[in-house]
Amino acid sequence: MNELLQIATAVSHAKNFRADPRQAGFLFDRAGGSFVVDQALWKSYQDAAEAVAAYVVADDARLAKILPSVAGEQATQAQAFIEAFGLKAFRRPLTPTEAAEYKALYDTAPGAYADVSDPFKSGVRLLLEAFLQAPDFLYRVETSTVQQGKLIPLGSFEVASRLSYSLWNSMPDASLLQTAAGVLDANTVAVEARRLLADPRARASLRTFGTELFDQQHFSSINPSSKAFPNAPAGLAQLAIEENNRFLERSLFENPGSFADLVTTPETSVNADLAKLYGLSGTFTSDWVPAMLNSAERSGILTQVGFLAARATSENPDPIHRGAFIANRLLCQSISAPAIAIPPLPAAGAKTNRANVSDHTEVPGSACASCHAAIINPLGFPFESYDAVGAFRTQDNGVPVDTTAMAKLGAQTLAVKNAIELTQGLALSPEAHACFGAHLLEFMLGRASAPLDQALTEHLRDSSLNNKAAVKELMVQLTQSPTFLARSIVELP
Amino acid sequence: MRYGRRIVLQGLGGVALGMPLLESFSKQAVAAGANETFAIFFRQANGVASAQSYTLNGTVKHSEPERFWPMNTGALTPANLQGRALEELNAYASKLLVVGNCNMKDFPYGDGHARGALQSLTAQGPVVADAGGDSEANGESIDHRIGRELNPGGRDSLFLYAGPAGGWLGGACLSYRGPNQRRASVADPLQAYNTITGGTSAAMPDASTLLMKRQKSVNDLVRAQLDRLLKQPRLSKTDKDRLDLHLSSIRELEVSLGCQLSLDAEKVLDGGQSILTDSNGEERMKLAKMHMDVAAMAVACGYTRSVAIQFGEGNDSSSRFLNPDNPAERFENFHYISHRILSNGGDGTEIVGADVMHHKIDRYFAQTFKYLLDKLSAYPLPGGGTLLDAGLAVWFSDLATGPAHGSQNCPFILAGSCNGYFKQNAYVKLPDGENHNQLLNTIGTAVGLTKAGAPLDDFGDPSLPKGLLAELKA
Numbered sequence: 001m002n003e004l005l006q007i008a009t010a011v012s013h014a015k016n017f018r019a020d021p022r023q024a025g026f027l028f029d030r031a032g033g034s035f036v037v038d039q040a041l042w043k044s045y046q047d048a049a050e051a052v053a054a055y056v057v058a059d060d061a062r063l064a065k066i067l068p069s070v071a072g073e074q075a076t077q078a079q080a081f082i083e084a085f086g087l088k089a090f091r092r093p094l095t096p097t098e099a100a101e102y103k104a105l106y107d108t109a110p111g112a113y114a115d116v117s118d119p120f121k122s123g124v125r126l127l128l129e130a131f132l133q134a135p136d137f138l139y140r141v142e143t144s145t146v147q148q149g150k151l152i153p154l155g156s157f158e159v160a161s162r163l164s165y166s167l168w169n170s171m172p173d174a175s176l177l178q179t180a181a182g183v184l185d186a187n188t189v190a191v192e193a194r195r196l197l198a199d200p201r202a203r204a205s206l207r208t209f210g211t212e213l214f215d216q217q218h219f220s221s222i223n224p225s226s227k228a229f230p231n232a233p234a235g236l237a238q239l240a241i242e243e244n245n246r247f248l249e250r251s252l253f254e255n256p257g258s259f260a261d262l263v264t265t266p267e268t269s270v271n272a273d274l275a276k277l278y279g280l281s282g283t284f285t286s287d288w289v290p291a292m293l294n295s296a297e298r299s300g301i302l303t304q305v306g307f308l309a310a311r312a313t314s315e316n317p318d319p320i321h322r323g324a325f326i327a328n329r330l331l332c333q334s335i336s337a338p339a340i341a342i343p344p345l346p347a348a349g350a351k352t353n354r355a356n357v358s359d360h361t362e363v364p365g366s367a368c369a370s371c372h373a374a375i376i377n378p379l380g381f382p383f384e385s386y387d388a389v390g391a392f393r394t395q396d397n398g399v400p401v402d403t404t405a406m407a408k409l410g411a412q413t414l415a416v417k418n419a420i421e422l423t424q425g426l427a428l429s430p431e432a433h434a435c436f437g438a439h440l441l442e443f444m445l446g447r448a449s450a451p452l453d454q455a456l457t458e459h460l461r462d463s464s465l466n467n468k469a470a471v472k473e474l475m476v477q478l479t480q481s482p483t484f485l486a487r488s489i490v491e492l493p
Numbered sequence: 494m495r496y497g498r499r500i501v502l503q504g505l506g507g508v509a510l511g512m513p514l515l516e517s518f519s520k521q522a523v524a525a526g527a528n529e530t531f532a533i534f535f536r537q538a539n540g541v542a543s544a545q546s547y548t549l550n551g552t553v554k555h556s557e558p559e560r561f562w563p564m565n566t567g568a569l570t571p572a573n574l575q576g577r578a579l580e581e582l583n584a585y586a587s588k589l590l591v592v593g594n595c596n597m598k599d600f601p602y603g604d605g606h607a608r609g610a611l612q613s614l615t616a617q618g619p620v621v622a623d624a625g626g627d628s629e630a631n632g633e634s635i636d637h638r639i640g641r642e643l644n645p646g647g648r649d650s651l652f653l654y655a656g657p658a659g660g661w662l663g664g665a666c667l668s669y670r671g672p673n674q675r676r677a678s679v680a681d682p683l684q685a686y687n688t689i690t691g692g693t694s695a696a697m698p699d700a701s702t703l704l705m706k707r708q709k710s711v712n713d714l715v716r717a718q719l720d721r722l723l724k725q726p727r728l729s730k731t732d733k734d735r736l737d738l739h740l741s742s743i744r745e746l747e748v749s750l751g752c753q754l755s756l757d758a759e760k761v762l763d764g765g766q767s768i769l770t771d772s773n774g775e776e777r778m779k780l781a782k783m784h785m786d787v788a789a790m791a792v793a794c795g796y797t798r799s800v801a802i803q804f805g806e807g808n809d810s811s812s813r814f815l816n817p818d819n820p821a822e823r824f825e826n827f828h829y830i831s832h833r834i835l836s837n838g839g840d841g842t843e844i845v846g847a848d849v850m851h852h853k854i855d856r857y858f859a860q861t862f863k864y865l866l867d868k869l870s871a872y873p874l875p876g877g878g879t880l881l882d883a884g885l886a887v888w889f890s891d892l893a894t895g896p897a898h899g900s901q902n903c904p905f906i907l908a909g910s911c912n913g914y915f916k917q918n919a920y921v922k923l924p925d926g927e928n929h930n931q932l933l934n935t936i937g938t939a940v941g942l943t944k945a946g947a948p949l950d951d952f953g954d955p956s957l958p959k960g961l962l963a964e965l966k967a
Contacts, residue, residue: 016681016684018677018678018679018680018681018684019658019664019665019677019678019680020677021663021665021675021676021677021678022659022662022663022664022665022666022675023675024620024621024624024627024628024629024673025624025627033731034674034675034677035735036677036735036738036739037735037738037739037742038649038676038677038738038742039648039649039688039742039744040677040679040684040685040688041677041742042739042742042743042744043684043687043688043691043692043744044684046692046708047687047692049711098718101714101717102714105710105711105714108710111703112703112706112707113703113707114701114703126707126710126711129707129711130710130711130714130715133711133715134714134715134718135715135718135719135722135736135739136718141722143725145725145726145727336603336622336623336624336625337603337604337623337624337625337626337627338603338625
């Protein structure tokens with residue numbers, strides 16, 4: 001809306017919309033499979049459209065921002081507004097039929113509002129209400145129909161929309177729309193993709209990709225026991241979220257890094273509280289500054305406070321959920337839910353946390369052991385050198401921590417001594433790179449990946465693994481693919 | 494615009510889309526939907542405090558007395574309900590049908606709450622087996638089907654939710670359009686009310702002519718645009734369904750709606766937004782009562798023939814109730830109470846007296862259900878009786894018991910006869926076997942659903958036994 005109306009602080013009505021239903025499994029928020037306009041949401045859209053239209057027209061300065069500079073009669077100006085605003089709202093030029101329909105609507109507007117005497121303003125307000133409820137505004141409509149092989153190439157405006165929504169999560173800007181009016185071939189798409197990714201508007205979108213992929217939402221549950229961790233920083237959850245945001249923006253937008261960088265770099269950002277938790281020496285304040293952590297202790301996002309403390313009880317690390325996250329989210333391995341009424345972990349007593357988890361979940365021949373012993377626990381145990389607040393530790397319950405494991409990374413089983421080696425293993429794992437590529441595709445296309453996407457995810461895998469392509473570069477490569485530039489003739493998820 | 498709402502869907506080559514006080518207006522309201530049957534479902538999670546035996550922490554055996562079900566089958570006399578949670582409904586005993594031994598199928602959901610909640614109104618198994626908290630139901634729910642087949646224009650039925658955003662099973666999880674198609678719920682009671690009235694209110698009982706004219710102009714244009722999209726070649730089924738729903742959701746503002754609440758009642762609903770995320774039991778019950786206000790009005794006006802009201806997320810691990818006998822004491826969350834321990838699993842520190850706490854929570858639900866019955870009873874029907882007699886209110890729990898997460902003998906408390914269809918003032922125990930889907934068949938048939946003109950006898954998963962429950966008929 002801000003982009004469309006050119007108002008920096010447009011009133012937000014979206015907070016009043018009813019929530020969309022949950023979709024099973026991990027999907028990015030932008031995945032649209034469950035989005036439908038029912039009566040409750042339609043009513044909210046109508047209310048929002050009427051309120052926004054009134055807000056814009058009530059102020060000459062706001063109105064001026066959306067009116068094209070056209071001299072002449074009000075009818076001429078109205079026609080120009082319809083075409084210019086329609087181009088932005090629909091992300092394509094209006095058809096003559098559509099333009100005529102909107103002009104006809106405009107013509108009914110004089111006297112339509114008791115509080116608006118100017119017929120032009122009255123008309124623009126009614127047009128705004130209609131544009132903001134139009135299906136071509138509310139949905140991204142792709143109507144190309146000419147089939148080539150098993151694909152239907154998209155039109156240039158359709159490609160432009162895909163670009164801007166995938167990289168900015170917003171509508172195309174004037175420059176992109178102007179480019180789309182010409183020929184938008186693959187080379188031009190690449191140029192535009194790089195321009196969009198360099199623009200500040202890509203920062204939030206790239207960060208969102210990272211926060212959703214690495215489940216930052218879960219960080220808010222961080223709440224360590226004050227008895228077990230009397231010196232833990234106050235507001236650890238918020239600190240972890242801030243660190244994560246800064247890390248992702250830096251790694252994905254400012255200094256474009258690769259998947260391997262994400263999971264292995266010892267760089268992050270800290271303030272005094274986190275510097276202390278990470279054991280950094282030097283002077284730190286409440287200001288956040290980039291910092292290089294001890295590379296013998298820290299390696300990438302999985303060794304940062306957020307992931308570690310969010311996957312811990314209030315007192316102990318949680319190797320099960322640390323391992324399950326890596327298996328599910330980073331290796332795309334499917335793990336069934338545990339059987340109904342599985343008892344939770346008993347108190348560790350004199351045991352180490354690892355021994356307690358092993359004894360409880362790896363009983364030979366048990367239903368639990370098939371997943372825990374082979375897949376989940378070996379991916380979680382290497383992180384036993386981090387306690388429930390994410391601080392590095394060498395002992396647990398008075399015993400040296402055991403962080404060794406035979407980690408199953410796809411087809412390969414890797415003997416690792418600790419989390420550093422495990423994350424380095426992930427950085428070299430074809431399965432991890434393929435999984436990352438599939439998630440990137442899901443983020444950019446707003447749908448779950450499908451078997452038809454295999455060639456593309458393999459390409460992304462190879463580029464990420466062999467060439468250490470930055471995530472931004474992978475996004476550009478993705479825009480070059482038939483998957484991005486065309487529509488499938490079969491219904492995808 | 495909400496982040497991510499505008500989205501491309503991959504089409505099959507075609508379009509891709511990315512209370513005056515009730516008494517003071519009841520005549521007018523009921524005139525709109527007089528004697529139309531309906532069903533309002535009110536869901537409680539975590540089972541009830543009935544007679545049960547179980548083991549805690551692997552060794553400690555517990556046995557609890559009956560505190561929920563009537564003492565005997567048959568008439569619901571005060572003596573029969575004495576000491577049981579159901580005695581909260583004594584005033585409505587003559588209009589109750591307590592259904593015992595309602596048994597759900599043990600579908601492989603991989604989680605008891607998923608099995609109960611997702612099956613409760615769908616009678617379906619999971620889309621993907623053993624997905625646990627990620628489960629989805631494999632078919633349409635009865636509330637939606639009632640709306641789809643019986644509401645004016647196939648309008649969506651109301652699905653209202655008093656619980657947290659997210660949580661186990663993703664929060665609102667009872668209502669489905671079809672396999673894997675979970676419905677969005679509305680939590681804000683005023684939003685639900687505005688959806689029904691179209692935006693007019695007691696403060697502005699007659700819609701402005703100018704507003705009506707403007708909205709009609711815009712609606713006509715949007716309808717034409719949707720029609721054009723629907724005519725796009727090779728439109729995928731998903732997108733066609735989506736556009737059809739959008740098209741059918743557009744409504745015209747009526748000159749004067751008979752279905753407005755009073756200004757005072759609207760102000761009450763307006764208070765709902767401030768407690769949407771409040772997990773205190775008394776506030777959440779207040780929200781559910783606002784939903785009931787809206788639900789009663791909606792069926793009275795003929796806006797919808799079904800409403801589902803879900804209380805709490807999948808396992809209601811967030812609601813914390815006050816001890817009614819000691820308001821200074823707030824119970825642990827309902828899920829812990831139902832487990833009788835400080836844990837979402839099977840082992841943990843025992844909560845002493847949790848069975849009595851669960852019983853008290855059951856009474857809270859009974860009291861709230863009574864509120865719904867009061868509201869429905871406040872609408873007199875032209876030919877005698879009240880709205881409650883014309884329809885059906887159902888209070889149910891999707892589990893039978895807490896500690897065992899039982900699927901057998903799930904409580905379904907029916908109130909209202911559906912214009913004489915159901916037996917009244919009775920506690921009936923159904924024969925053994927999977928029969929929950931047959932209960933939904935019976936409710937659907939009572940409300941008016943048919944299978945090609947014959948009674949609906951095959952709702953839910955095809956593997957389930959077909960037929961209706963004659964035991965429940967008057």
